[in-house]
Amino acid sequence: MSRPQYHAGVRILSFSGSPAEIGEAFGRQCRAEIPLLYAARLRNAIGQAKLHGGRDVGEEAVLKVARACVEPTRAYHPDGFAELEGIARGAELPLEKILAMNGLTDLRDILAWGGELESLGGCSAFMLGGNVTRTGKLLCGQTWDLATDNMPHVIAVHRRPSHSPQTWTLTTDGCLSLIGLNEAGIAIGTTNIRTTDARPGVTYLSMIHKALAASSLEDAALAISSAPRAGAHFYFLADASGRGLALECTPDHVDATPVEAGVYVHTNHCLVPANQAIESDTPSSSSHARQVRLEALIEADRGRADLDSAKRWLADRESDELGICRLGFNGISSNGAVIMEPQSGTIHVCHGPAHEAAWFDLRAAV
Structure with missing residues (x-):
């Protein structure tokens, strides 16, 4: 150790x-x-x-x-x-x-606990096809919004397993992979959604961990779609050839959208009509506002978007309540953020709200 x-x-x-x-x-x-x-x-x-x-x-x-x-x-x-x-x-x-x-x-x-989804977290995620970026390479990333008291427990982990690809991830003390990249170029992230078909089964970090053990986009996607899922989540996947896949999942349904061109943004409300029909809470105003704001920021940089652009989007604080980057509003903060360019094997991370945190290249740091 x-x-x-x-x-x-x-x-x-x-x-x-x-x-x-x-x-x-x-x-x-x-x-x-x-x-x-x-x-x-x-x-x-x-x-x-x-x-x-x-x-x-x-x-x-x-x-x-x-x-x-x-x-x-x-x-x-x-x-x-x-x-x-x-x-x-x-x-x-x-x-x-x-x-x-x-x-x-x-x-x-x-357990069907009540309350606004935002009270226990958030997250704003994006995937951009190469036709939108300055480099011509797919770019993906997200904020990671959790209860503010989780902030001291945010860590980066570099794993070198004996029989699967090494990985670089942002996660928390004692937890499996959350957002990250493996040496085969598989990238993954997630945002929380909430539906009424939740049940005992496999929880989301176990699925992300298995997806990062894959060497192909197809196997990574299968790790998500084949799981006996406990709860609902959105996952984005991308690979070293510039292919992306958006998976909006409930325990009973998987909707897959290929993303190789254009812009795909997901926050914390369902975008798929079949999933909207079983959302357990009315999605918060914050989730809808962050979706619209992130799409607008990306559109303004269309054709020249890059790592620096993405860092600026994820640092956006249009308002305390509705901003992409949040700092202690109702006990929720952006505990970190990650941006990845799988075709170049790049993963940049920061700890804490992106408007005040220092970004760094995780692979270069280990």
Whole structure:
């Protein structure tokens, strides 16, 4: 287990070996931080359930659902499950707490907690075909909006698994991949949506982790579409040849849109009519405003969009409530952001709201 590196204020952890070895090293390295993140996520979710839905939901209800997700997760991706088990051993915590921490937004939906979607997170994502960018290469990225008290737990992780591509990701203490790139050029990110068909199953970080073990866009997409999904999410995928794919998924439906040209933006409301019919909450004004604002910013840079342009879009603070970049509004902040150009193997990340954070090239930093 190597010592953490620090770059632009971001803790960068590097691990190698089997999935179990990587997990144990990860759990040991973050043994002090993991219980704090688990407690923060649990506290936030329980508080929102009471505030918005009037529901007195406790930790045991969360862990009961997490336990119901164990066997589907084990069967779906044994390597990812072995890493989760390793994290639990290294952190000296029960597996169900590690699984709950990794998939708490999905577990919240399974429990049908009420409240605005924005109260537990957000995110604004984009994919641009090469005909829109200055370099002619596909560009993709997103903000990562979470409860502000998650901010100290944001980390970058470089994994070198024994039998799958190495990966560079932004995530949190003790968690699988969230947004990232692998050495085969597969890029992935996600935004949260919420539908009424949530159920015990495989949570989103496990799916992203499996997708980043793939060497082709087709296999990465299959990792998402074939999963017995617990909750609803949007995923973007791209590869080293400049192909992109937008997947809006509920547990029961997958809608796939190829993106090789033009602009595709997704925030936190469903764009697919079949999915809109089963959205569990009225989408927030913030989600719609961020969608419109990000599309307008991209359109203004059409034909000359590049990494610097994208950093400016993700730093946009048109307003505290409705801006793409958020800073503590209603307890939610942009905890980080990622921009990737898979054809050149580029991944730039920042920790915290992009309007004040320092960006850096993650691959060059490790």
